[in-house]
Amino acid sequence: MTKNPNQYFSKTLEKGLSVLSLFGREHPSRSLTEISILTGINKTSTYRxxxxLVQLGYLRKSVNDKSLRLGPKAFLMGxxxxxxxxxxxxxxxxxDKTFFEHHISIDSALIDGFKLISLYRREMPNLVSFHLPLIMDELYARAMGKIILANLAKADLDQYFSILKPVKLTPDTLVDLDEIKADIQETKTRGYSINNKEYIPGIISIGAPMMNYQTRTVAGAVSLDFPAREYSLAAIERQYIAILLKLASEASELITTAGI
Amino acid sequence: MTKNPNQYFSKTLEKGLSVLSLFGREHPSRSLTEISILTGINKTSTYRxxxxLVQLGYLRKSVNDKSLRLGPKAFLMGxxxxxxxxxxxxxxxxxDKTFFEHHISIDSALIDGFKLISLYRREMPNLVSFHLPLIMDELYARAMGKIILANLAKADLDQYFSILKPVKLTPDTLVDLDEIKADIQETKTRGYSINNKEYIPGIISIGAPMMNYQTRTVAGAVSLDFPAREYSLAAIERQYIAILLKLASEASELITTAGI
DNA sequence: AATGTTTGTTACTATTATAGTAATTTAATG
DNA sequence: CATTAAATTACTATAATAGTAACAAACATT
Structure with missing residues (x-):
């Protein structure tokens, strides 16, 4: 065991990256004080x-109003x-292979903390096109989230539920903690997850986990998404579970090899 | 003037970013010592x-061989x-608009130091598909590079030529310094640049600058690329210069507004 | 299996960089 | 022009990093 583990962690780098990650599609421009407040770093350090970042080309500063934006280096590194x-x-x-073979919308994400990080997505034109964020909190309301929760270690799951504040995203979203817990339990025995219009109205999804077979942990999930207009849940379960599980197993192989 | 400008530059952040930017398509995996050598940072600091980066999720470490790869956070930030x-x-x-209107291959890049950073590209099927790197050194052999050189301040241009070591990329690449200088001079008076199979055999390109009208400096360039099989240089100059210059002026407006 | 070799990890400080306060300048607003 | 807010700089105590060197683990070779 290291005597002082903190010695091998660079706080400055952490802060620098926290500054850089304030920028993105949703926030192309920010001010110095804004950055200082959001990161909790005092103004002088923020300035430094x-x-x-400006000198290195990761950010650029407007000459007029001093506002900051992403620079070419950030684009490159991105x-x-x-x-x-x-x-x-x-x-x-x-x-892609599954998409072209079966003509269904497919989504995938990795888990980081209790957040889903969107990985790769293919969409059929019949799906109401919705612009998903890159990071998603609502594990309890999504097929990918549910199957991940179902595969979490008990301690982690308990921690998740201890901080969870469910929000009614659609008329069908489960918000009662006990109901959600029961759903996760059911998901566990079922082996795949079901999201019945709980995240977006009119969309039914089924999800399966991306497992690291070596460490026996979940790294993420894949889901198949269907418009409720055209597909009943029963029809989906009849036709698409095998496809979903095959996809998930291929993804799990990848995860295991990569060691996520 | 600041007394000690160095006070407002974080060396640690610079080093941390230099570590992170060693990873990418070409180098998905690296070892600690490799990183230490490439960055010139001593092993302990590199380790820190x-x-x-591992703890923050920007890198991940293989349990087997301790090799390092990009992590989910880097993907997200990317x-x-x-x-x-x-x-x-x-x-x-x-x-896109120009592409769909005229059905020609179009490329764009920003300048950073004396390197071209590839920005956005649209390609016609008639062009031999070549996989361009994100960063390119060969300003002297490309349409975008030439027009940028032609718009550089004299001091910068002199510096460029003082370090330039031209390489014969194709049979038509200019490698004689005086010839290259003459070509840049000609480009300057012409207002657009010509790359006659000098970068890739069989491809002719014309380039125009993306100017910041406010600061009167070049920020980058756009180019139109043609297969020499189907187009003669004369035909290109007759038909496409107006399109090129219109495109460049629109891009320049953007650059000026953005303040690059 | 024992050996040497490489690579990764930890302990230990001198030195240096950063944090934080406060003052100053610059820009924005009424 | 006065007022307020935002950005920049000066200054220094404190905490973080650099660097050396020792140590451990993994790997290759015999």
């Missing part, structure tokens, strides 16, 4: 970090980090 | 930075930095 992520490169052909 | 880059979002519709 921002200044560094490209590399996105396309250089092996799991993304690995899951793409797997999902 | 890597450890930090996505945000890529799609949150306003210039990218701005240039896309401009290039």
């Amino acid at each position: 970090l921002v200044n560094t 490209h590399e980090c996105f396309h250089g992520f092996d799991i993304y490169q690995g899951i793409k052909p797997i999902i | 930075l890597v450890n930090t 996505h945000e930095c890529f799609h949150g880059f306003d210039i990218y979002q701005g240039i896309k519709p401009i290039i």
